[in-house]
Amino acid sequence: MSTVPDSQPGSTPSAEPADGTDRPGVEFGVVRPPDEQAHRQAVARHGGLTKPAGSLGRLEEIGVWVSARQGTCPPRPFDRPRVVVFAGDHGIATNGVSAYPSEVTAQMVDNILAGGAAVNALAANAGAGVRVVDMAVDGETNRTVAAYKVRRSSGSLDVEDALTEQQALDAVTAGRALADEEVDSGADLLVAGDMGIGNTTPAATLIAALTESEPVAVVGRGTGIDDSAWMRKTAAIRDALRRARKVVDDPVALLRTAGGADLAAMAGFLAQAAVRRTPVILDGVVVGAAAMVAEELVPGAARWWMAGHRSVEPGAALVLEHLDLCPVLDLEMRLGEGSGAVTALPVVNAAIRVLGEMATFAEAGIDGPTESEATGSSPADAAD
Ligand SMILES: Cc1cc2ncn([C@H]3O[C@H](COP(=O)(O)O)[C@@H](O)[C@H]3O)c2cc1C
Ligand SMILES: O=C(O)c1cccnc1
Numbered sequence: 001m002s003t004v005p006d007s008q009p010g011s012t013p014s015a016e017p018a019d020g021t022d023r024p025g026v027e028f029g030v031v032r033p034p035d036e037q038a039h040r041q042a043v044a045r046h047g048g049l050t051k052p053a054g055s056l057g058r059l060e061e062i063g064v065w066v067s068a069r070q071g072t073c074p075p076r077p078f079d080r081p082r083v084v085v086f087a088g089d090h091g092i093a094t095n096g097v098s099a100y101p102s103e104v105t106a107q108m109v110d111n112i113l114a115g116g117a118a119v120n121a122l123a124a125n126a127g128a129g130v131r132v133v134d135m136a137v138d139g140e141t142n143r144t145v146a147a148y149k150v151r152r153s154s155g156s157l158d159v160e161d162a163l164t165e166q167q168a169l170d171a172v173t174a175g176r177a178l179a180d181e182e183v184d185s186g187a188d189l190l191v192a193g194d195m196g197i198g199n200t201t202p203a204a205t206l207i208a209a210l211t212e213s214e215p216v217a218v219v220g221r222g223t224g225i226d227d228s229a230w231m232r233k234t235a236a237i238r239d240a241l242r243r244a245r246k247v248v249d250d251p252v253a254l255l256r257t258a259g260g261a262d263l264a265a266m267a268g269f270l271a272q273a274a275v276r277r278t279p280v281i282l283d284g285v286v287v288g289a290a291a292m293v294a295e296e297l298v299p300g301a302a303r304w305w306m307a308g309h310r311s312v313e314p315g316a317a318l319v320l321e322h323l324d325l326c327p328v329l330d331l332e333m334r335l336g337e338g339s340g341a342v343t344a345l346p347v348v349n350a351a352i353r354v355l356g357e358m359a360t361f362a363e364a365g366i367d368g369p370t371e372s373e374a375t376g377s378s379p380a381d382a383a384d
Contacts (some may be wrong), residue, residue, distance in 0.1 A: 016329035021370035025252065026172045026268065027276040031300040034068035037340075039384055045379040046075065048360040053369065054378030062328065062348055063355035063382045065306060069279040070188075074356035078189045081128040081345060083119060083184050083338045084269060085112055085143075085193035086175075088136035088262030091156030092240075093198030097233040099223040102153070102197045109195065112337075113145070119193055119207060119337035128191065132336075133178065135171060135340060136196075136261035150176035157202055158239040158370035161257050168256035168264050172297070175268025175282075183276045190273045192266045193338025194286035199222075201312060203289035205237050205258040207315040209244040210292045211322050212379035220285065220313035221334075226352030251296040259293070274301035281341040281348065284311030284334065288319030304382075308346070309333055309340035 028171040040066040047053060054060065066075040087109050093102045111117045112132045123130045140254045150171045154162040163171065182190060200222040208218045215237040225233065244354040247253035255264040266287060271294040275278045282291055282305050295302045299317060307325035310316060312334045328344040361368045 001269070005104045008274035010065070026169055026176065027270055028176070028298045030157055031274045031298050031304070031350040032277065033300070034303060034384060035071035036068070038073045039068035040142035041073035041304065041358055042075070042355060043380045044290055045355060046378060048362065049354075049358040050361055050364050050366050053153060054380070056354060058328075059347070059351045060378060060380035062351035065212075065384065066279065066348065067355065069304060069326070070279070075352045075357070076319055077349060077352055078127075080186045081121050081126065081191065083128050083130045083185040083191040083193050083342060084118060084129065084178055084182065085132040085195050085337055086262040086266050086269070086285070087132055087141075087195040088199070088260055089132050089138035089153040089196055090162070090198035090202060090260055091153055091160075092158060092201045092236050094156065095158065095232055096229055097222070097225070097236055098198045099195050099225050099229065102138055104138050105195060105197050106141065109134060109141050109145065110136060112195065114120060117337060118335055118339045119342060122339050126342045128342055128345060132195070133265070134376060135174065148178065148265065150174070150261040152384045154202075154262070154350050157205065157258050157260075158236040161370050162260045163256045163264065164257060167259055168252050168259070169260040171264035172252060172255065174201060175265035175270075176272040178265070179269045179272035179276060183273070183274060183278050187278065188280055189234070190280045191270070191283065191338045191341040192264065192269050192280070192290065193283060193341070194262060194336045196260070196262050197288050198263065199260070199336070201233055201236055202240070202258055202260050202263055203286040204315045205240040206254065206289040206293060207236060207285070207318050208241050209248045209254060209258065210296070211317060211318045214243060218315040218318065220315060222313070243250040246294070251293050253297075255293055263290045263293070267294040270305065271298040271301050272293040274304035275296060278304070280305040281308040281344055282306065282325070282340040283338045284306055284336055285313035285316040285319065286336050288316050288340070291323060291331075292319055298305050308342075
């Protein structure tokens with residue numbers, strides 16, 4: 001069991017400035033580190049299992065990672081993994097930065113609700129439940145889905161802030177509440193997904209701002225844009241970045257300026273998952289951008305996240321480097337929705353079963369390594 005008690009669900013937004021600025025902030029509890037004792041036990045257990053030391057490669061590291069987050073060795077199979085897909089439109093989509101029209105966002109929300117999206121199939125394969133929330137869809141969704149809706153479409157970030165101050169706070173607070181709801185309902189692994197035409201433009205802008213990169217280093221083809229759309233998208237990132245760079249030290253202001261309600265809610269969700277000591281598998285470039293802001297909101301949160309995959313979007317590689325994360329998979333995926341994260345989940349489950357179910361040399365009556373072989377280090381020893 002964990003030696004550190006669980007943090008309580010999030011407090012309400014503070015009426016007082018929380019961040020040294022003259023405006024109200026959103027309060028998060030403290031992020032505690034993963035359990036070191038469980039980590040050590042898991043490394044030791046891996047060393048005694050009936051295989052040459054280190055032979056299961058990164059599968060060993062992943063099992064140890066889960067043990068340390070669950071505070072127990074061997075780790076438990078996940079009981080209730082949950083995906084929350086954050087849907088929202090972006091004004092910038094009308095500039096021709098996506099290969100698809102904004103109407104697809106609302107249509108895809110219905111598709112996810114009907115079980116027909118990629119994330120539904122991949123989550124079913126991994127035994128994960130899927131929920132979709134409308135943070136800023138430019139259309140009507142049902143009352144349950146829209147319970148946390150902040151506005152219809154976030155602003156066009158090339159010429160205006162994506163959100164007002166209050167909307168940015170409301171969206172981060174909504175994400176925090178959603179993580180609390182899921183954890184309080186028994187979720188023991190969380191995944192954030194994205195659905196929103198145009199959302200790779202704000203994602204790229206946030207990544208450029210936080211990694212001090214130029215637009216051409218972060219811009220990607222998103223849904224599959226052609227060269228002229230690529231140029232419009234790069235120009236939009238450049239224009240948004242001029243304003244975003246001025247607020248790069250203030251995560252809520254950054255989300256207000258160059259994010260959007262969906263990205264802000266994802267950031268609150270990922271930060272609160274860490275506060276609640278609930279492991280997360282990150283998805284691609286959009287979730288990655290939100291994760292980078294979440295780490296600014298709540299330093300140390302990234303220790304509770306693993307990278308499910310390396311999206312082909314160039315910004316995704318910058319996120320992985322910035323957060324020092326090594327992806328489980330590299331399948332040339334570029335979809336979003338949480339699809340890369342739930343594709344990685346069966347591998348994570350495999351790592352859990354290996355650590356929990358394999359026999360030790362002693363149990364199986366198998367000779368251990370000779371002394372010279374026993375000195376080799378195993379991937380499971382890797383620093384966490
Ligand atoms: C049918 C369809 C399903 C999707 N599922 C995720 N995305 C992904 O692609 C979009 C981001 O790319 P861009 O910035 O180029 O618009 C978002 O909707 C994202 O969730 C989809 C896109 C489409 C068209
Ligand atoms: O990596 C992602 O999250 C991604 C890539 C392309 C389009 N939408 C999302």
